[in-house]
Amino acid sequence: MHSVLVYHTISEPVEPLPGDIDIPRRRFLRQVQWLARWRRVARLEDTLSNSGKSLTAITFDDGFRDNLTVALPLLEKFNLPMTLFVSAAFVGREGYLSPHELREIARHPLVTIGAHGLWHRHFTQLSTQDARAELLASRSLLQTITAQSIDFMAWPFGECNEELEALSRECGYRAAWSVWKGSNDTYSRWRVPLGRRDNLIRFIAKVSGAYALTKAKWHRTRTPGETPVTTAPELQPQSNHLY
């Protein structure tokens, strides 16, 4: 089974960011070292087909500047590819990639750029018209900045449904990724979120795919107000990710 990992920012803010999305550089480095040694890390595109081999792909959401300044130099050392899903309207904001930096990182041979909406909105709460506008405008803006074709996208907050999956296809995307939501088919492929609390043991469990099975089961069995008791604590899914 392939696994696709989701990172956000490789940084250590004084106040942890909401949603458990920051990971210190040293912790990320240990994870990258482990991946380079034990896993077959591939381009995201390679995880679209079942090759018989179990592949791991690395993705980053939102378009944080440290993806260029911190993550890429580490991944380069091990020659591991990365995909950045960029919220197009965040480009140029403080803490995010500038248009110039996005153009620079997009040209790197290890890097693929995908879209992540325009304003990082909750797509399941948008009208079809607004969802379509977000899907098209984000793609078009990123294509203009990078001078590359943008074929992939990831749903902000991982949120999607059947109608949105069809819409993203209609808007010209070749594939889309969620985080545990949707059908886990071409336009809502599941990814494994990582955060500051993922020590190496927990990281390995998540990458191995055991976590995905647990999480899927957790989704099926979960009822409001009830905490699942069937899972080892280190494998219990976190529910406060923001993606």
Ligand SMILES: [Zn+2]
């Ligand atoms: Zn996001």
